[in-house]
Amino acid sequence: MTQLDPSSPANPEGHTPPKGGVSFYQAARGWKSWVFTLDHKRIGIMYLASVLVAFLLGGIFALLVRLELLTPGKTIMSAETYNRMFTLHGAVMVFLVIIPSIPASLGNFILPLQLGAKDVAFPRLNLLSYYLYVIGAVFAIYSMITGAVDTGWTFYTPYSALTPNSVISMTLAVFILGFSSIFTGINFIVTIHALRAPGLTFYRLPLFVWALYATALMQVLATPVLGITLLLLIAERVLKVGIFDPAMGGDPVLFQHFFWFYSHPAVYIMIVPGFGVISELIATFCKKPIFGYRAVALSSIGIAIISFLVWGHHMFTSGQSVVASMIFSFLTFLVAIPTAIKAFNWVATMYKGSIWLATPMLYALAFLWVFTIGGLTGLFLSTTATDVHLHDTYFVVAHFHYVMMGGTIFAFFGGLHYWWPKITGRMYNETLGKWSWVVTFIGFNMTFFVQFIMGAKGMPRRYYNYLPEFGPYHSFSTVGSWILGLGFFLTAYCLLSAIWKGKKAGDNPWGGTTLEWHTSSPPPLENFLTEPRVSGGPYDRT
Amino acid sequence: MTMPSADGTIFLPPQASTVAVEVDTIFYFIYYLCLLFFLLLGGSALYFLLKYRRREGGPEPVPISHNTALELAWSIIPLILLVIMFAWGVKAFLNLSVAPRDAMEIHAYARRWLWEFEYPDGNKSIGELRVPLGRPVKIILLSQGDPGGNVIHSLFIPAFRVKADALPNRYNTLWFQATRLGEFQIFCTEYCGAGHSDMLAKVVVMEPDGFKKWLDGLNRPPEGMPLAKVGEELFTKFACVTCHKNRADNAAVIGPSLIGAFGRTEGLADGSSVVIDENYLRESILQPAAKVVKGYQPVMPPFQGTLKDWQVTALIEYIKTLKQ
Numbered sequence: 001m002t003q004l005d006p007s008s009p010a011n012p013e014g015h016t017p018p019k020g021g022v023s024f025y026q027a028a029r030g031w032k033s034w035v036f037t038l039d040h041k042r043i044g045i046m047y048l049a050s051v052l053v054a055f056l057l058g059g060i061f062a063l064l065v066r067l068e069l070l071t072p073g074k075t076i077m078s079a080e081t082y083n084r085m086f087t088l089h090g091a092v093m094v095f096l097v098i099i100p101s102i103p104a105s106l107g108n109f110i111l112p113l114q115l116g117a118k119d120v121a122f123p124r125l126n127l128l129s130y131y132l133y134v135i136g137a138v139f140a141i142y143s144m145i146t147g148a149v150d151t152g153w154t155f156y157t158p159y160s161a162l163t164p165n166s167v168i169s170m171t172l173a174v175f176i177l178g179f180s181s182i183f184t185g186i187n188f189i190v191t192i193h194a195l196r197a198p199g200l201t202f203y204r205l206p207l208f209v210w211a212l213y214a215t216a217l218m219q220v221l222a223t224p225v226l227g228i229t230l231l232l233l234i235a236e237r238v239l240k241v242g243i244f245d246p247a248m249g250g251d252p253v254l255f256q257h258f259f260w261f262y263s264h265p266a267v268y269i270m271i272v273p274g275f276g277v278i279s280e281l282i283a284t285f286c287k288k289p290i291f292g293y294r295a296v297a298l299s300s301i302g303i304a305i306i307s308f309l310v311w312g313h314h315m316f317t318s319g320q321s322v323v324a325s326m327i328f329s330f331l332t333f334l335v336a337i338p339t340a341i342k343a344f345n346w347v348a349t350m351y352k353g354s355i356w357l358a359t360p361m362l363y364a365l366a367f368l369w370v371f372t373i374g375g376l377t378g379l380f381l382s383t384t385a386t387d388v389h390l391h392d393t394y395f396v397v398a399h400f401h402y403v404m405m406g407g408t409i410f411a412f413f414g415g416l417h418y419w420w421p422k423i424t425g426r427m428y429n430e431t432l433g434k435w436s437w438v439v440t441f442i443g444f445n446m447t448f449f450v451q452f453i454m455g456a457k458g459m460p461r462r463y464y465n466y467l468p469e470f471g472p473y474h475s476f477s478t479v480g481s482w483i484l485g486l487g488f489f490l491t492a493y494c495l496l497s498a499i500w501k502g503k504k505a506g507d508n509p510w511g512g513t514t515l516e517w518h519t520s521s522p523p524p525l526e527n528f529l530t531e532p533r534v535s536g537g538p539y540d541r542t
Numbered sequence: 543m544t545m546p547s548a549d550g551t552i553f554l555p556p557q558a559s560t561v562a563v564e565v566d567t568i569f570y571f572i573y574y575l576c577l578l579f580f581l582l583l584g585g586s587a588l589y590f591l592l593k594y595r596r597r598e599g600g601p602e603p604v605p606i607s608h609n610t611a612l613e614l615a616w617s618i619i620p621l622i623l624l625v626i627m628f629a630w631g632v633k634a635f636l637n638l639s640v641a642p643r644d645a646m647e648i649h650a651y652a653r654r655w656l657w658e659f660e661y662p663d664g665n666k667s668i669g670e671l672r673v674p675l676g677r678p679v680k681i682i683l684l685s686q687g688d689p690g691g692n693v694i695h696s697l698f699i700p701a702f703r704v705k706a707d708a709l710p711n712r713y714n715t716l717w718f719q720a721t722r723l724g725e726f727q728i729f730c731t732e733y734c735g736a737g738h739s740d741m742l743a744k745v746v747v748m749e750p751d752g753f754k755k756w757l758d759g760l761n762r763p764p765e766g767m768p769l770a771k772v773g774e775e776l777f778t779k780f781a782c783v784t785c786h787k788n789r790a791d792n793a794a795v796i797g798p799s800l801i802g803a804f805g806r807t808e809g810l811a812d813g814s815s816v817v818i819d820e821n822y823l824r825e826s827i828l829q830p831a832a833k834v835v836k837g838y839q840p841v842m843p844p845f846q847g848t849l850k851d852w853q854v855t856a857l858i859e860y861i862k863t864l865k866q
Contacts, residue, residue: 079736162691246711292608317705319714322639333624344616350590352604369584376576385634389703392731456553458700460731463739
């Protein structure tokens, strides 16, 4: 492992830095040591716990939505309740789970370690960002208790300006969560620029860092637009301003432009960190540097830039000009290129590798298969003529679940298993981890693959009731959701039980090469007992 | 293996319009490219996984930093395929966006939660759109007449492969030329609230002569049919069933149940009460917001100007027959 400079004082034996320091858990104790902590590792863990609780909540909403769709008409709830359920599922999963999942939890914990830094650049801002997340979540829960929203997570006007439900508290929640996201982004950008260890040039950065960097750029540049849009929506409801509501002279389609100007980059805010995790997993478990490292690193930046120019592909049927639709279609196709480059490079990395099929690698493989389906089905939607037919059907629902869940969540799970020994110092049960993966993988594909078929056949999304011809697909999908739920339950048990029952993991159980594996598990308070120096690429082994 | 077909495929519904054939051909072009790339990527991953699985005493991995030619190949070949996809898609998109000049124009009005269609002669139909076979039809969409405020809807006819949003403040259009006789489903595909998934309608494609006759027939009630029976058909056709319970097996709850309603004394939202008679029913159909029953939202759209007098009378006669 030539990552560390053998002549560096951090590396007296030529291999690993000195150990024996107390871990950050032992460095301070008591509830205050968590609530007021400035340690990126503790903040990362608090994020992780919060995100997983939100994931449970959003998952329960999802299971209720699917259960209602087991039969046409009423199965367990009214149409009004169903509309709230799918809205809450979407809003919780997007804003409380997927956006913060990888960057704010794993990123917070791992990024400074991979940079050889003691912490992020602004530890206080980091804690503020966490508490903004909590306040945002409280607003969201307040909205749920006071009647909840039934607008869909997209809050389209004029419906959202007219519906009598708790739209304001939910939009405020999202507004506040946006600031949490912006602050994390700023923090990561500065940290990556300013706190790299000596010798750690940009092209020696692990690909997870590159991905977090691209993500942070998008968070900082796109999220303010969402904030402004939601403030305008609140102004519309409270002050009757008339920006979006045609009854007051506004234009509802303007809202869609504003909303997707943020929310399309947001899709990449959700998936690009997943790309970063997958690169780490494939490098470690194939015991090889990533093939085409520079192309993979720069393609993250490429995706970030193009992501700002494609929002109109959500609006091919909205009456926007045909020329605009053509331009947005073309730019959307351009995103496919850097994405394809990544996929090809990952597969090429496996060639002549030494592939260790541990649970994290299984998630990386699941990601490769499932995300490829998610990405390729995007081609049907970026092609204008076929999108007209498929828009707002279950085909779109299936597509983004293959990307967001099959992509981001599988990458998140892969990353969790991979870094779990680093975070907790304990190893999970590998057999249980593999079985949980099998159940999750089967459940996921059962739930969502049939949705491509029924969507292409014309089944619209956000439907409480459906025609009998769609019955078999819906029932199959619902049964799949139960298996998927079981998979998640097993995964949660596998990871949590490791904390109490797991064997001590050791500092580098996977043979990883990046800097986080050169310190103890769990790491000491300031990560490294002596400052690491770097003299080679992130995945070099000779 | 599956190919585009007029009768529908495992993925696609039957084709019933002129544009459907090209849209489906593009769909399958993309489908087979996707399948190819999925097998290439997923298959290679699986193959490498089996071949290079880590074993005791197995070979050490060979670090390969990059291969410029290979990387250019898998950037440029997909790029060329994507440009073809884009251009072909745009060609078909222009075709399905721009209606021929001689198209028959029909206005479609969307409101929560029904579709109303207005034909060139001023006649209207609700819940069904009738069109002649083989003639281009341009639908001019608007969301209007909703007492709770107009929201966005979207008209989707899967068999024709067309869809367009109905906006409250601006016209949007779609067009098609039907190639098959029969009934085809219309969905609302922009989320619009509690009745969104029941905001359905049918397109009925007719022989041109039959279409003309049907349009003319809208001017008077069908002959030799009891008025209450006519009303029963209209009750479904005009989507009254979406919100009002008229039979034991109808679970609608958005509006008051009409079973045993006639002659009943009903409490109103303003605290007064009213006996349900012919005049109250007539007023409640034409101007529903005038006297709203207690406990219900004033969400029913007014039918003033939409229904003909004989249709209102037929509906009232039908409601009178709904006994406990």
